Amino acid sequence: MPELPEVETIARGLSRRVAGETIDSVWLGEKPEPLKSSSEEILEVLSNKRILGVRRVGKHIVFDLAQGRGRTPVAQWIVHLGMSGRMMACTAEEAPVKHTHAIVKLGSGRELRFVDPRRFGRLSVSRHFEAAGVEPLDVSLEIFISLFRGRKTPIKSALLNQKLLRGVGNIYADESLFRAGIRPRRRAASLSRKELQKLYRAVQKVLKEAIALGGSSVSDYVDADGEEGFFQLRHRVYGREGEPCLKCRTPVKRLVIAGRSSHYCPNCQR
DNA sequence: ACTATTTCCTGGATGC
DNA sequence: TGCATCCAGGAAATAG
Numbered sequence: 285m286p287e288l289p290e291v292e293t294i295a296r297g298l299s300r301r302v303a304g305e306t307i308d309s310v311w312l313g314e315k316p317e318p319l320k321s322s323s324e325e326i327l328e329v330l331s332n333k334r335i336l337g338v339r340r341v342g343k344h345i346v347f348d349l350a351q352g353r354g355r356t357p358v359a360q361w362i363v364h365l366g367m368s369g370r371m372m373a374c375t376a377e378e379a380p381v382k383h384t385h386a387i388v389k390l391g392s393g394r395e396l397r398f399v400d401p402r403r404f405g406r407l408s409v410s411r412h413f414e415a416a417g418v419e420p421l422d423v424s425l426e427i428f429i430s431l432f433r434g435r436k437t438p439i440k441s442a443l444l445n446q447k448l449l450r451g452v453g454n455i456y457a458d459e460s461l462f463r464a465g466i467r468p469r470r471r472a473a474s475l476s477r478k479e480l481q482k483l484y485r486a487v488q489k490v491l492k493e494a495i496a497l498g499g500s501s502v503s504d505y506v507d508a509d510g511e512e513g514f515f516q517l518r519h520r521v522y523g524r525e526g527e528p529c530l531k532c533r534t535p536v537k538r539l540v541i542a543g544r545s546s547h548y549c550p551n552c553q554r
Numbered sequence: 555a556c557t558a559t560t561t562c563c564t565g566g567a568t569g570c
Numbered sequence: 571t572g573c574a575t576c577c578a579g580g581a582a583a584t585a586g
Contacts, residue, residue, distance in 0.1 A: 364580080366581085367578075368563090401565065402565075402578095403562080403563050404579075404581085406580095435557090437557060453580070543559075543579080544579070544580095545579085
């Protein structure tokens with residue numbers, strides 16, 4: 285399940301492979317499940333464009349597009365991988381795998397393919413893409429603290445809210461809360477300044493470590509080159525229900541908050 | 555203005 | 571072995 289570190293890894297890999305390429309043609313499956321854009325809009329915006337580069341915004345992969353040989357971006361192609369989405373760069377000879385919903389043929393003969401078995405992913409186009417929320421790795425401590433002011437929702441839910449912080453998903457929310465020593469059910473507004481500062485540092489540390497390790501490969505995540513990440517080996521609570529806490533040996537607990545599994549150590553987190 | 559709940563989707567795991 | 575059921579989760583939609 286791609287969150288910020290996985291999407292960052294994928295976007296970097298894609299940029300390395302397809303930056304500068306022209307888009308020759310686009311094929312969209314029957315139900316590409318576009319977010320805000322119709323199939324017609326996607327085809328219209330992508331045609332005759334060149335990919336300037338690929339970057340990550342929150343959990344979105346953003347392809348910056350220029351007209352013809354131009355150097356200024358005039359539109360963006362935005363891909364959200366959802367739960368099971370994959371964006372792969374491959375040669376035209378490779379047989380398309382099941383659940384391929386979009387194929388973009390590039391000038392070099394290579395192709396970008398969007399594959400998504402569970403269909404939670406979304407494709408869209410925009411001419412002025414702006415995401416809600418702030419980037420957790422760019423935000424200042426003061427702004428970070430202000431995000432949670434007056435919020436009665438559990439801190440876990442607040443971390444998952446993409447309109448506040450963008451890019452943090454279930455794994456990194458749990459791992460950050462563990463490292464900050466904060467229970468997931470605590471009301472966001474009840475956290476002290478000191479606790480929020482710990483959380484701020486924990487979020488940034490966890491995300492940076494995960495990016496350095498190529499993300500977490502749970503279920504079937506692989507990056508743009510088909511490589512697995514290694515941060516799952518550093519998970520301290522996520523997916524470890526019943527197993528001993530790596531700090532104090534207390535069994536890790538799991539509860540459901542906002543419909544999401546939340547893992548924490550009842551002893552280390554207060 | 556917030557917050558909580560439901561919905562979408564399918565592969566894999568579990569249970570009988 | 572095979573079939574039914576449950577579960578995972580991001581974010582939009584809906585309800586409160």
